[in-house]
Structure formats: structure tokens, C-alpha cells
Amino acid sequence: MQHDPLAWETFELSTVAVRAGVHRTNEGEHAEPIFATSSFVFGSAAEAAARFGGSEPGNIYSRFTNPTVRTFEERLAALEGAERCVATSSGMAAILATCMGLLKAGDHIVASRSLFGTTPVLFNNFLTKFGVEVSYVTLSELESWRLALRPNTRLLFLETPSNPLTEMVDITAVAELAHAHGALLAVDNCFCTPILQRPLDLGADLVVHSATKYLDGQGRALGGAVAGSAALLESVYSFLRSAGPTLSPFNAWIFLKGLETLPLRMRAHCEGAQVVAEWLALQPEVARVYYPGLASHPQHALAQRQQRGFGGIVTFEVKGGRAVAWRVIDATRLFSITANLGDVKSTISHPATTTHGRMSPEARTQAGVTDGLIRLSIGLEAPADLISDLALGLKG
Numbered sequence: 001m002q003h004d005p006l007a008w009e010t011f012e013l014s015t016v017a018v019r020a021g022v023h024r025t026n027e028g029e030h031a032e033p034i035f036a037t038s039s040f041v042f043g044s045a046a047e048a049a050a051r052f053g054g055s056e057p058g059n060i061y062s063r064f065t066n067p068t069v070r071t072f073e074e075r076l077a078a079l080e081g082a083e084r085c086v087a088t089s090s091g092m093a094a095i096l097a098t099c100m101g102l103l104k105a106g107d108h109i110v111a112s113r114s115l116f117g118t119t120p121v122l123f124n125n126f127l128t129k130f131g132v133e134v135s136y137v138t139l140s141e142l143e144s145w146r147l148a149l150r151p152n153t154r155l156l157f158l159e160t161p162s163n164p165l166t167e168m169v170d171i172t173a174v175a176e177l178a179h180a181h182g183a184l185l186a187v188d189n190c191f192c193t194p195i196l197q198r199p200l201d202l203g204a205d206l207v208v209h210s211a212t213k214y215l216d217g218q219g220r221a222l223g224g225a226v227a228g229s230a231a232l233l234e235s236v237y238s239f240l241r242s243a244g245p246t247l248s249p250f251n252a253w254i255f256l257k258g259l260e261t262l263p264l265r266m267r268a269h270c271e272g273a274q275v276v277a278e279w280l281a282l283q284p285e286v287a288r289v290y291y292p293g294l295a296s297h298p299q300h301a302l303a304q305r306q307q308r309g310f311g312g313i314v315t316f317e318v319k320g321g322r323a324v325a326w327r328v329i330d331a332t333r334l335f336s337i338t339a340n341l342g343d344v345k346s347t348i349s350h351p352a353t354t355t356h357g358r359m360s361p362e363a364r365t366q367a368g369v370t371d372g373l374i375r376l377s378i379g380l381e382a383p384a385d386l387i388s389d390l391a392l393g394l395k396g
């Protein structure tokens with residue numbers, strides 16, 4: 001196969017999203033082919049030996065690597081500005097592979113308290129079984145990150161903006177703290193995608209993704225990825241190759257196609273979310289709106305500096321608690337009632353009784369996830385139609 005020869009760091013992201021990572025076979029195909037094959041054949045016994053021995057690069061078996069998967073990995077690496085990226089079977093597998101590849105018994109993780117709900121479950125219920133310790137801190141408070149560091153802290157882990165309250169932290173400041181302590185910083189960049197935020201440019205060591213969300217963008221497939229330096233990624237890759245939560249070629253192809261429209265979609269998600277957030281902020285039935293693009297957001301200035309857009313997630317609190325929140329959700333005709341996000345179809349959810357339902361009421365209140373809170377993921381429908389939909393229940 002003919003290799004991709006261009007220096008992608010010299011191109012704009014919208015070009016990279018469409019063109020990076022392309023390998024051509026001799027068949028003259030224009031779109032990227034799907035290599036639906038579990039294994040590969042060798043030209044000779046000597047070539048097989050060289051591939052297995054590692055002295056010659058190339059395909060062996062699709063748990064190790066597959067050309068369609070590699071095309072997706074190379075394109076996402078170029079978008080994140082990473083030396084290397086490895087794809088995984090889900091976002092959670094990306095987080096697991098990062099930890100299994102880079103941590104050992106006795107190591108300590110410092111993570112923000114406001115993470116995607118399954119991430120602390122993975123940390124608390126499984127990593128601790130292998131002797132890894134975990135502490136949680138308040139995302140936006142740098143001092144709480146500093147105080148949580150221990151001699152054995154090896155990894156700092158965060159999402160910014162957070163779900164559902166769009167709380168943020170200065171990635172560069174946390175990276176400096178990590179590095180001064182000999183630790184690594186991993187950022188789950190699922191909400192922003194590289195189009196809005198490139199954590200590696202800001203000093204992070206690793207980026208993890210749930211490709212299931214914006215990278216696909218059309219709710220079709222589950223997948224994930226880890227990106228960073230070649231040296232760190234080699235450890236993550238060797239776990240994946242041994243354990244097997246790798247990405248299927250078909251899902252890789254879906255995400256490749258998703259990446260091509262990602263810059264355009266992210267722009268539209270941001271524009272729509274801004275319109276909806278500004279409208280919500282004016283409604284007397286709404287107590288508060290959480291959206292980094294509003295001047296009222298406590299970290300609006302950080303969002304302007306750190307991100308190239310404010311994202312598609314808008315959270316708001318209605319007056320009247322759970323009864324009113326459920327009324328607003330049930331009155332919508334266009335929004336899908338689901339906890340999924342990052343789709344062309346707008347979604348609506350009630351965090352207190354779904355994604356954050358397993359937390360104790362006290363912990364939930366402390367986290368700011370009140371009974372009146374509603375989270376929106378703004379899709380590509382016309383913002384005016386989405387506003388009409390929200391008005392039905394709000395004005396009810």
C-alpha cells in the first residue's frame with residue numbers, strides 16, 4: 001500500500017479531517033476501503049518470521065492492527081497533533097488501556113470528581129483490585145489537585161468541560177502540576193473533540209476519546225482512542241494487542257467518515273447551542289443556564305482562551321424541581337430522551353435520575369446535580385425548532 005506522505009501539522013484541521021491517513025491499494029479506490037479480514041498472509045516463511053519478530057513492519061492479525069483501523073488512528077492522531085494514536089472498542093476500553101498500559105500496583109491516580117459516570121466505577125471497582133489507588137478532587141480548583149498529589153501519584157485524569165455542569169479547568173496549569181511531580185496528565189476530550197480543544201498542545205500527555213459521541217456523530221457505532229507520544233502509546237498498544245479490546249475495521253471506517261464532517265458539525269453544534277443557551281437564559285421559568293459561551297459562565301474567559309468554540313452541551317435548571325424538569329422533557333417532540341450525546345439528533349436527559357442516579361442525594365447536591373437540572377446535547381436541527389420544543393413544557 002502507498003503511504004500517506006504529507007506533513008499534516010502544516011494543514012488546517014478541516015483539511016486534515018478529510019485527507020489525513022489515506023492509504024491507497026492498487027485498486028484505485030477513492031473512499032477508504034474496509035479491510036474485513038481477521039488475519040493477513042505473508043509472501044514467504046521468512047517474511048512471516050520477520051513480521052512476528054518485529055524486524056519488518058506490516059499486518060499480522062487484526063487484534064494487532066488492521067489497515068482500516070490504522071487509517072482512522074492516523075487521521076485522529078493528525079487532528080490531535082499526536083505522534084501516535086491507538087483505537088479501542090469503546091471509550092471505556094481507551095481509559096482501561098491507558099491505565100493498564102501505564103500504571104502498576106502501588107501507583108496513585110488523581111481524578112476530577114466530575115467524570116463520565118462509568119470512569120470512576122472502572123477506577124474504584126476494578127483498578128483498586130490491582131493495587132492502584134485513586135483520589136478525587138474538584139475539577140476547577142487547582143489547589144485541590146495540588147493537595148491530592150502523593151509521592152506515588154503517576155496519573156492525573158480529567159474532562160473539561162465537565163458533564164453535566166460544564167465546569168472547566170486550565171489544562172496547562174494541571175499539566176505543569178503533573179510534570180513537576182513526575183506524573184502524567186490524561187484528558188478525556190470527548191466533549192470538545194480536537195476541533196475545539198487540543199489538550200496535547202496545552203501540555204497534556206495523553207488524550208482519550210469515546211469515538212461513540214461526536215467523532216461518529218450519528219449514533220452508529222461504539223469505539224474509542226488514546227493519543228499521545230509514541231513512547232507512551234507503545235505501552236498502551238501492547239496492552240491492547242495482548243488483551244484485545246481493539247476496534248473493528250467496520251467501526252473504524254464509520255469513524256473515519258465521521259471525522260470528515262467533524263469540523264463542520266462542531267461548528268454547527270456550537271452555533272445551535274449558543275442560540276438555545278441565550279434563549280434559555282432569558283426565560284423566567286429557568287433558574288440557571290450552564291454554557292461556557294454565556295458571559296455569565298464563571299469560566300467564560302478560560303473557555304475563550306482554551307477552546308476554539310464552546311461546544312454543543314447546554315445544561316439548565318428549571319424552577320420547580322423534578323416535576324417541572326420531567327414535564328419539559330416529556331413535552332418535547334424533537335429531542336430524543338436519552339443520555340447519549342454528540343449526535344446530529346438533539347438529546348435531552350435528566351441527570352439526577354439517570355446518569356447521576358446512583359449517587360447519594362447528598363453527593364448529588366454537593367456536585368450541583370439538582371432535581372431541576374436538564375442536560376441538552378444540541379444536534380443539527382434548526383435552533384428555532386428546538387426552542388419551540390423546549391417552550392412547550394416550560395410554558396406548560
Ligand SMILES: *Cc1c(COP(=O)(O)O)cnc(C)c1O
Nearest residue numbers: 090091092116188190210212223
Ligand atoms: C461516553 C463517554 C465515555 C465512555 O465511552 P463509551 O464509548 O461509551 O465506552 C467516556 N468519557 C466520556 C466523557 C463520555 O461521554
